[in-house]
Amino acid sequence: MSLDMATTAQTLLSVRELTVTAEAEGGRKTILDGISFDLAPRQILSVIGESGSGKTVLARALASWLSAPLRISGGEILFQGRDLITDKAHARSLSGREIAYVGGNPAGALDPTMTVGAQLVEKLRAVRPDISGEAAKKKAIRLLEAVKIPSAERRFHEYPFQYSGGMMQRAMIVDALISDPALLIADNITQPLDVTVAAQILKLMRELNEDFSTAILFICSSLPVACDAADEVMVLHAGRVVERQVPKDLVAQPEHGYTRGLIAELPTLWAGGEQGRDLRQNRDRQAIMSVRAVAKHYETKGKSGRALVKAVRNVEFDVFPGDNFGIVGESGCGKSSLMRLLTGLERPDAGSIFFEGENVGEASPKRLRALRRRFQLVLQDPYGSLPPQSAIGSILEEPLRIHGIGSRRERRERARTAMSEVGLHDSLYDSLPTGLSAGQRQRLNVARAMVLEPRLLIMDETLSALDQTEQGKLLDLFERLQAQHGFTYIFISHDLTMVRRVCSRIAVMYLGETVEVAPNERLFFDPGHPYTRALLSAAPTLEERRYRPEDCLLEGEPPSPIDLPPGCAFAGRCPHAFERCRRENPALTSRGEQALAACFLNANTASKESSHE
Template sequence: MIVATDDERPLLEISGLTVAFSTTRGPVQAVRGADLTVRRGETVAVVGESGSGKSTLASAINGLLAPNGAVTAGTITFDGTDLLALPERRMNAVRGRRIGLVPQDPMSNLNPLVPVGRQISEIFRIHGVATGRAARDRAIELLGSVGIPDPGHRYRQYPHEFSGGMRQRVLIAMGLACRPQLLIADEPTSALDVTVQKIVLDLLDELTTSMGTAVLLVTHDLALAAERADRVVVMHRGAVVECGPTATVLADPQDDYTRRLLAAAPSMATDSLVDGGTPTAARPVIEVVGLRKEYPVRKGAFGRREQFLAVDDVSFSVPRGRTVGIVGESGSGKSTTAKMLLMLEPSTSGDIVFDDRDVTGLAGPDLFAFRRRVQPVFQNPYAALDPRYTVGDTVREPLEVHRIGTRVEQDARVAELLAQVALDPALADRYPHELSGGQRQRVAIARALALDPEVVILDEAVSALDVLVQAQILDLLVELQRRLGLSYVFISHDLAVVRILCHHVHVMRDGRIVESGSPATLFRDPQHEYTRELLAAIPIGAPRPEEVEAPTA
């Protein structure tokens, strides 16, 4: 019998893994008989839609399942050790030191009350790597290695003082602090714009390669998997439906579900969902002229006040019945612009004209009436809904606030709105935690439509959704626009989505619009260097089924 050496044996081997959760409706299997291997030094991507079981599988490896979850069958072998047989004390020694983790959301995974440097130092102390000044020095060195400028000063700062990209770098530093053999990266860049995403992933590749660390990349982004992974594992409803070398699986998918994922993934070659035409031919419903927003900030040891210019002389119009996209990296001013359009932030100067009326300084009843006509849909479908409200309560709330209809009429309107966004009206009695991410975002859209608005401002409204659900929501937005004549301001860092949904696009950088045009013109022949940088940062798209050449006989 030939015995495999350590170098030949997989670093991680999962066989027949089944994970079940206890619920009030009985046990639910989230992972069903999954098999997976990760070799030393390779990157394996686990892809699938929300609820496919990919994050549950990753949590099972680290022994971090929710209290009502348990592994009911199968094995997880790491470097020759059966992880499921380890007592908690020994598993604690594996987590962080031998298996690192980079979670998805840096704000919920960093302690807001503790400086980031101390959070890294604590990892060294827990695993007996270093203590005191030595731990501090190693933490500062690690912050510098992940590209944090002035790491000695940043060591003492808190998470809210870092940008989203820098917070994600801190999580990478924490995941790699003890130079683990395996790093689990669970949707590490889903909330980042393309330029920051590329920087973060390049950094992750560089560090893991230099350390010889294997990576298990959990993602719903097929383009990301295509560009970054050696092998890909496709999960659907808890089961592994396809696996193999990335190029092979994505170029010649064997499973129907993989083909559907590829077909739903937007790329710069995907056909537009909206009709053509010159947007200026339609009468503007919103005109923005010279909009400017300054924030007072304190700088220096003595708290010297300065003005931070978040939006600088921005002008654009939104034609009635059209979709205007605003793109740019984090900190470009696009979300601040949205808040001013919604009257959630006062502008420092400039004008916002809505339906031929200057609404910049609206207050009282006039502002109340304005908000009935302009509604938002925000990024996170999990944070946008009150967990104490049923779906029906959530959709009904705008009607109650604006005193529209009797209770019977409101109930009928709720049922109508849910049907309008392709949800079963029977879901009105459900709570948000009983819905999928896509269903929650449909509820948020239904709530936005409750008052029959003329304009909907969508701020990263599909960025947290997997490609299949995202495709459904985009189709829904287009259908609602055609049927109801809605005008959209669509804010996103996903250029492929902007290209297929928008009639006109504005590119923002450092608070200013640096380039504007139709998606076809702008993305085919960008004139500004920053637009070219954004396009260059897009991951190499996964091949689409219709683009794959048929094999020759």
């Protein structure tokens, strides 16, 4: 029996013909159009759809958080039999208590001036004034332990900035669950997370669903994640429900054309054959960028005085002309710190970075500015990386003005050409970027970078804020631009499906080090490091997995980059570690065919293969 056919007694939430509209200059626009579904206690229902489908509007309507110009113009939201639309006072009394909400931006959700524990206690005592401070503290610590935050009692007294991204998301789940809600609305909570952390959050969510009997509405932009997370998947398109099925049936026999399109455009990890070009030519080519033994440390204050954060340690790789070189790893592995070194925003403490034969780390400010005409950076945030008060044409002309390129007319023509190449209409030239979608903003960022005709583009999590459909469109754009202009790309990402599709070679970072560098096919079908296998086991996919999460998936957090353990930094989380791993740190060792891995398990293989090269 479908869970939609549950009896009234079994139904916690019943949404009937919910319609949400927005008042705009051109008249009223319908955002949600006649949404209907039921949700039972202890059920997890995923809602999937591209940007603009109405997912977040639905989440906020259920949480009674809609604000102008949005308004509910029809339908019912029955929670435990009472309509939250007509009984607004009752709806407000439930928000944060019986109905809890967790969003996808944990970093901005807590007060940075208060400890995490103090904020959890404050939330609980606001909801239940009868509970004592000591009882509230014990409950908060118990829940921190339940969401698998290590050393929960100590972490209770720490501030938000001391938590990693994954730990912050767990803390926000505690913040939502501390009032014992009947319904948890999780709005894109895994999208900004690394694959291993996201997999842990999904596993945790199912455990909490069973332990606390909480119904969960899981809003998501990734179809594989939606299927992994839920008992049923509801597909939203243009504000309407077009399909609802159990995940297995949805994938095997999708009923709606939109769902079939979502499945068809999914990038794959192991299907589709070899990716990228023949790499044997790299042996006779000069690298466009060479990274040699690069390290970067940051000084910080701790309880015991000053300490060094070892953000980047002994990183080495080459990027060849025409390459699409990927850099992957969890949050905190050093990817963004490395990006700042590659682009000359910071100088390494040790080692060298050569771009077309010039040492970026030793270049004078004047010379570095000249070099930046030939390499450009495109950042992750499509909203914060653009000046909101500057017209789109002015944003594109600015790099040309800075470098003294062309006359005013020539700069304008070059900017318009860049807009056309990335798919932005010429009519937007004098408009502000505030009206652009996230995908359009990233197209503008790409146009701003390529207007200088660089040799190398560095993409730092450029697609992570976009949904699956927009990511596919941008990847098609990158392929077209590379064929047209001959760019070389460095893709810094935690999205393995993206690097599988576009990258010819990939470096894997863990706690500041490169632990593996390999051609695309070798990395995905024959990884040389246990950490790489863990990443692959956690990657969301509808394919049959080559690496099982139960064999490879990591638990807990990486060691602190301030207090690194002796030996291999991965040994404490590695299922194959032995005594030598805890004493010595393995160096990158050849596995043959341009593949390297920093793991003692490869020592015998490397020595055999090196004699044949």
